[in-house]
Amino acid sequence: MPEMRIEATINGRKIARAAKPHQRLLDFLRDDLHLTGAKEGCGAGECGTCSVFIDGVLFKSCMVPVGKAQGKTIETVEALTRTGELSVLQKAFHKAGASQCGYCIPGMVMAATAAIRINPFADREEIKERLGGNICRCTGYQKIFDAVELARDVQNGKLPVTALAEDETADGKYIGANVRRLDAPSKVSGALKYAGDMVMPDMLHLQVLRSPHPHALIESIDTSEAEAMEGVEGVITWADVPGEDGFGVFVHDQPIMARGKVRYVGEAVAAVAAEDAVIARKALSKIKVVYKLLAALFDAEAAMQSGAPVIHDYAPDNVTKHIPIRKGDIARGFAESDLVVEETYSTQPIEHAYLEPEAGLAYVDPDGVVTVISPSQNITHHRHMLAKIIAKPINKVRFIMSPVGGGFGGKEDMIYQGMLALMAMKTRRPVRLVFTREESIISTAKRHPSKTVLRMGLTREGRIKAVSLKMICDGGAYGLSTEGVMRKAAILGAGPYNIPNLQVDTYGIYTNNTPSGAFRSFGALQTQFATESHLDICAEKLGLDPFEIRRINAMRDGAETHTKQQLKSVSYLRVLEAAEKASKWEQGAPVSRGDRRADLTPVGEGVRAACSLGARFEANGKLEAAE
Amino acid sequence: MLFCDEYLMPKTLDEAFAAMESHRGRYKLVAGATDIYPWAREGRAGDVEIPVLIDIAGIPELNDKKIDDKRTRFGAAMPIQRFLDDPQLARALPCMPRCAVWFADDQLRESATIGGNIVNASPAGDGIPPLVAHKAEVELASRSNGRISKRRLPLDLFITGPGRSEMAEGEILTAIECESLPGYGGSFEKVGHRRSLVISLVCLATLVKLDASGKRFEDVRLAIGGIGPVPLRLAEVEKFLLSGPLDEGRLEQAAEMPVHLVQSRTRQEYRREVVRGFVMRGLVNAVRRAGGHAVLTPELEASYA
Ligand SMILES: Cc1cc2nc3c(=O)[nH]c(=O)nc-3n(C[C@H](O)[C@H](O)[C@H](O)COP(=O)(O)OP(=O)(O)OC[C@H]3O[C@@H](n4cnc5c(N)ncnc54)[C@H](O)[C@@H]3O)c2cc1C
Secondary structure: OOOEEEEEEEOOEEEEEEEOOOOEHHHHHHHHOOOOOOOOOOOOOOOOOOEEEEOOEEEEHHHOEHHHHOOOEEEOHHHHHOOOOOOHHHHHHHHHOOOOOOOOHHHHHHHHHHHHHHOOOOOHHHHHHHOOOOOOOOOOOHHHHHHHHHHHHHHOOOOOHHHHOOOOOHHHOOOOOOOOOOOHHHHHOOOOOOHHHOOOOOOEEEEEEEOOOOOEEEEEEEOHHHHHOOOEEEEEOHHHOOOOOOEOOOOOOEOOOOOOEEOOOOOEEEEEEEOOHHHHHHHHOOOEEEEEEOOOOOOHHHHHOOOOOOOOOOOOOOEEEEEEEEEOOHHHHHHOOOEEEEEEEEEOOEOOOOOOOOEEEEEEOOOOOEEEEEOOOOHHHHHHHHHHHOOOOHHHEEEEEOOOOOOOOOOOOOOOHHHHHHHHHHHOOOEEEEOOHHHHHHHOOEEOOEEEEEEEEEOOOOOEEEEEEEEEEEEEOOOOOHHHHHHHHHHHHOOOEOOOEEEEEEEEEEOOOOOEOOOOOOOHHHHHHHHHHHHHHHHHHHOOOHHHHHHHHEOOOOOEOOOOOEOOOOOHHHHHHHHHHHOOOOOOOHHHOOOOOHHHOOOOOOOOOOOOOOEEEOOOOOEEEOO | OEEOOEEEOOOOHHHHHHHHHHOOOOEEEEOOOOOHHHHOOOOOOOOEEOOEEEEOOOOHHHHOEEEOOOEEEEEOOOEOOHHHHOHHHHHHOOOHHHHHHOOOOHHHHHHOEHHHHHHHOOOOOOOHHHHHHOOOEEEEEEEEOOEEEEEEEEHHHHEEEOOEEOOOOOOEEEEEEEEOOOOOEEEEEEEOOOOOOOOOOEEEEEEEEEOOOOOOEEEEEEEEEOOOOOOEEOHHHHHHHHOOOOOHHHHHHHHHHHHHHOOOOOOHHHHHHHHHHHHHHHHHHHHHHOOOHHHOOHHHHHHHO
């Protein structure tokens, strides 16, 4: 491939070196100059993890062809610590707890640096506006804005430099104190290496061929042309799995790569390792797969009908897991009720959207230990599963957890680590795989979409007599965490309430959709969304205050849970009280409220201020309220 | 991923044409690359191999500007951010800063060019409606037998459909020329899913000039994007607004008029609501900025501005 020569000043040093014409500035910085502070979060200009300065102006380096760097002065996040010390802004990020997973942080620090360079007196609205191109998934942004304001004030002399130092903790007590995160300096400086930042000598690059079909038999896979390509060092399919193929958090129903059949769009079918990712990607297009399409299921309820196509032979009814809970006698409970309300609630699939797309690096060490480095949220379990899959004793399998650039449950599944291990074994070379954002979205777990039918019987006073709750979840093509999610949804779904007669059924169902899996709150969100919404509706029907109806039914110290666990202490009433206070709740049934509500009053009029987009700039650089 | 074997950066128009001629059929022009890169990804065009990319953003002629009180001319490679921070451009083109401020984010606006926005011809392209309202013309250059020639076309005729234009093989969009409208009140209304980095569902550019009494329009221009295959000038509405005194009733009647134009493939109901609200809001904001406070009731300003 022809090369181009780039001469530029990068972080204060002149460079003159070859670059590949198709590279983006981000690739050149990361792959050629090993400046990995700038990250790739989306590769589409959306997320801002790759922000760098070009001639003092901030750019998203994933949208800049490397040619445009010719003759330019470039500063990456690494430039901010050239003196060996964190900048004021970086120290402020440390102090304010603005870095959590840290993956967005180098870009965020760059955008914040730009913001207070452009306007050293920027107020919070302007800071928000100037950081608008950088996305964070952990913090909710408030701590980041706090940090930028702190840095601005220290820089302007409004606050002393000591404001950046750690708060004193009262007699060595950390609970309740504002303690700085130990790992923050490594994150705010961009020094921390995530899996996708790591390199090893002689490392190969893995790319994955994915299924375009939701449900199809694989009649044949021909990899010969890909294997013959120069630069390709290995191609793997299911046939390379030496042991007992199958992973999953509960049921091991998912092969490392599709085995005879694909069950969702995006499922891995084959993988190529090559000297660089471009060759590997080109080789993917040379693999010939012959599919025979099967009828596919996209709806959980349809999948439960008899005669529906079967997705996994072991589960002819397409049920991944059914969790029932029975307590008391619901028929009697409903009969004794003054009010019975039934509603249906549904929730959608949700992507975790951590800023760090999946990445991993595997190698076989000199002692023959197959080692996988990845941001896995479940390395011990992965290690046990992989040992079986590659037919090695457990002491020959090692997992190293790299910094997790956001997980939220989405990195619990061993979706790609198996391919890396197989390829490292096959090529005897280190192999790295870095997902694109699209790959991350198409192939990894989502929050279970759900439909819940909830029936509740109550007395006139608001005491719950009976509940029946049935939730059907679309678990997608593979089991992953579905069993556990159904369990938690069932156990916690009826909420922290005393319910004498209860019937709960949660079903995780196989379909040909993207698999559903772990996601913060693990199933409780879906059922509790139903229960809590339902309580509000019932309160309205009974003319009760929504807090009151909850207090009437709340579990108290010594209560027994729906699954008969004795609770020594229950904090629910305290939580309710705090929420009531913090929301300035105006007591009364929801029906009693008009358009003017004292509890929603910010200032004056008795009407809540409308939600607005904040401020935008006027042409002269001043802010005006957004229209 | 976008693959290429060569990335050329001509320094003059002649160098660019020379490169285009010697790589005929094997090249693509690049300006800011902010449409090309996202296009060459999974789910859209996928991996794309283009043997030669010709980056025209550095050609001085494509970065020039020439502004007087009658006409404004700027190069096609002008980054969107300049319409926000260049005071001369902002004065001559009163709704462009408002368009620019809603465009992508601070960083992408430094990459994205106005020429790329026009050639990309997305029905949701934000840069197009304001320029249509300014009666912009595009200047297209080509070279044959070593001689560069240029032709001009009104912008609204240049764009023929989603992603389609009158651009011919071998042409470069070199410049845009339009009317300068200093003293006009301008507004740009845009709605999408979030505040930054969002493609318009609907956008509306409004430019107004009031007469000496401040109670009538001397000129009104409305151009809308996102509701059909190409951006549209709302000529009927403009005519109606010019035909009588400026009052609340007239604005409300005007706001009803373009609702039936919504032809987008999705979310038609929603877009109709938005169109009605945007015409009101666009006019209220533009009138206020044109110094027409007195004619608007505070209630009207409060509910729309
Ligand atoms: C995250 C993100 C957010 C965005 N937000 C917005 C937004 O808010 N509003 C909006 O309208 N757009 C938005 N865009 C789209 C894009 O940024 C704009 O359309 C931009 O103006 C394109 O210009 P460019 O210079 O980057 O085009 P390029 O990608 O360089 O080129 C686009 C096309 O035009 C051709 N071309 C470019 N210049 C010329 C020329 N002078 N002569 C002939 N052909 C030419 C190219 O060959 C190519 O086909 C966004 C994009 C991203 C990635």
